[in-house]
Amino acid sequence: MSRRPQPVFLERQGYRRRRLADAARLLPILGAALLAVPLLWPRADAPGGGVPMSTAFLYVFGVWAGLIALAAGFGLRARRRVGRGEDSPHGPGPA
């Protein structure tokens, strides 16, 4: 049960790894924010007309694909680090 005392400061590599994990954790928040953007668009009955569906389609699927690419990027980076045996047993805990 006893958690190994974790160092207060990390060397550069460990620091990078933790920030990478932070970024991975922020990803869904970024995604939710970007996917909420269409709610700000003018409605179809607004003066000047609404946003064409093709634009909406491209935006939503573009954001979607971007999220997937970022998640895949983080996943592969993390796996390479695990492959080099850098992952701490507790993972990047609440640093």
Next chain:
Amino acid sequence: MSLLNLVVAVCLAYVAVLFLVAFAADRLAARGRATWLKSPLVYTLSLSIYCTGWTFYGAVGYAARSGLEFVTIYLGPTLVMVGWWWGLRKLVRIGRSQRITSIADLISSRYGKSNLLAIGVTILCVISITPYISLQLQSITLSFSALADFDPESQYSEGGVVFWMTAGLAVFAILFGTRNLDANERHHGVVTAIALEAVIKLLALLAVGVFVVWSLSGGVEETLARIDASPIGTWQVDGGRWASITFLAAAAFVCLPRMFQVMVVENDDERHLRTAAWAFPLYLLLISLFVLPIAAVGLDLMPAGTNPDQFVLTLPLSQDRPMLALLSFLGGFSSATSMVIVAAMALSTMVSNHIVMPVWLLFKGSGASVSGDVRHVVLMARRVSIGGIMALGYAYYQLSGGGAALASIGLIAFAGIAQILPALVGGLFWRGATRLGTLAGLSVGFALWLWTSFLPGLGGGLIPEEVMLHGPLGLAWLRPEALFGITGLPPIVHSTLWSLSLNAAAFCIVSLFTFPTPMERLQGAQFVNVFDHSAGPSGWTGSVAKSEDLMIMSQRILGAREARSLFAQAAAEQELPGQLPEPTPGFVERLERVLSGSVGAAAAHAMVGQIVGGSAVSVEDLLAVADETAQMLEHSSQLEAKSAELSRTARQLREANEKLTQISLQKDAFLSQVSHELRTPMTSVRAFSEILRDTEGLGAEEQKRYATIIHDEALRLTRLLDDLLDLSVLESGAVSLNMREGSLADVLDRAVAVAGAGFDAPLSVNRDRAVEAIALHTDLDRLAQVFINLIANAQKYCDAEAPALDILARVRADRLEVDFIDNGSGVPADVQAIVFEKFFRVSAEKAGGAGLGLAICREIMQRLGGDISYLADHGGGAFRVSLPLAQRMAAE
């Protein structure tokens, strides 16, 4: 061959292939060779049961009606998967370490293994999912009838299709979902079949999409233009619905029993999540990529009034592409069947574990201790449950008439399942969440969902029009679609808002005001801090590596030679070359038995489970290990006590033996001494009496002198014999005590006077008469005899230049203690232990008496109820006489 007959034949062949795949995967998994079955790819594909027939057909219909809103159903899960680090990782870790079998089991385990909660969650799930199952049946039926419409020569009967469909799916689920009872509830066969179906449905939808975009529309640009020109050509999405459906989909993705089954229960390796985090969103993106084009083109090309839900099927048919239609049909069929099978399996696990088994055990009483017996019953309960759930779905389909009312049931089911979310999230992240809080939250959420969403959504007039418009009993603020007078919200947003917010509020408030039981607190800590308690992700590393791990562990416990021979024997039995056997269940079981002989059953199970199952140790395991350890500790402490006792006894024996040897030596020495003592006076008595007899003319003076010598020697002999006699009388206990009243001072006076008489240089005796005024009730003569002996001994043996004796009397706790301490060198340490033995004398040279004095003293004191002891730490010779005063007290 007509199209419909071809479809039926292809369906049957497809199901047969699925059977074969599932069967082969089960076989491979049982032999531990199914490496690729446990890859992240299969895991990701198995997650695709999220995309049901509702997705396959319904998404296009949804898009045709509401534009891009359909995508929220897939955006929710995408966000959850992308954010796997926040929750899913913890969920999967807990599922593995606690051996969770279902979402109901998870909630129940977290809140102190409460079966009431498990039953509640199970009922909620069954009520939400049953209509969802009938939705799948409907989608298959509709696709059949769509095909039948294009086949002029068919005699199609809808009722027959639904019935046989239901029965077939039930049989499939029973065959592969309940073949065996695995502790981990994993079903490799089913998961593999689902993965195959996932590929089929994706390929089918992509094929139709490619056909629509490149063949019908002529390219991407044209397709986009066509979308903009269609009735859904402008962005018009209700913000509330957009957000709340995304949220509902995210919640349902985690809480749906079938998703929980494939995501948590069937998970082989936590690290698969890392891959699925991007791969599954990619799958969802691909599945939804062509939905909008298909909808737009369908709306454009198909005659008005065609059901948009069937565009995926009818569009290729109308363009005279029967093979594409067949593929599309297979895709829809796959989506519906995989969902139904897994949902039925997951629900049956919950129903049998939390409802049927407790009831059965209750009726069975305590007689259910035979494990084989219970396994059989559990399997039977699962099979019956699957049958029951499928029958419910079928009945619901028949009751609802399979109409349009079913179309909205998907979201309603999501809203119902999402009621578990507060309990789940609270349970994972908040240690303060309690069982009662969960119960309150679930009840409130469930009731509100039933009232605002489920019952109105079912249609068929379950809630009268009157109540819908004016509320029950005229209470307008209880109107199902306008609670508390808030109108104007879309029904699903309204229902989600109220049920989930009040659910969460009840959960938090009741949790804050109640106190959890110890079990709840224990489980709470286990769940919330699961990363502190469980080992890191330990993946499947190949069977040989597993055998090696087992070997290493066994060597530590059994010893290298035994372990090696055990493994070699098992390898020989499995007809494998080399020393390492496959970790088959049989071998692992045997190994566990062997190990349990050394470390206890629970510890062995935990250790083997750690290596083979990859699952962490549960609380019960730990408790059992602790019990065993406690027993072993107790056992070893008992052994320690026994061994200490033995060594103590041995030491005492050794001491006794030493004493005996010494006494024996003294006895020998004394015997020669006694014969010498007797011989010396006897010789002089004989010699002087011969002189008196034979010598003529002895003077009177001389005669008197010789007679005196003879007399003295005779006295000496008499004294020796008296002492021996006295001792034997005392020892035999035949002595009669003459108890009288007197004072210690008098006795001491007498003793000092008698002992000092006849010495040229009497030693100086120091006394404190003030404290000697102690009344006694004892045999005063005998006591005086002891004192005389001690004083005379000091007189005789004290080797100081000015011999002195201190006599100190004191009363301590009803005992009189009199110390006799001289200023000589005392008794040598090596003989202190035997100073009171008979025939003991410090040295033969100072032979004053026969060495019986102190032995007599001890006997006397013991007769008087007291004792005499040598005080080793007083410098000179020091004796302590102690005597109880109880008799004196009694006399007064």
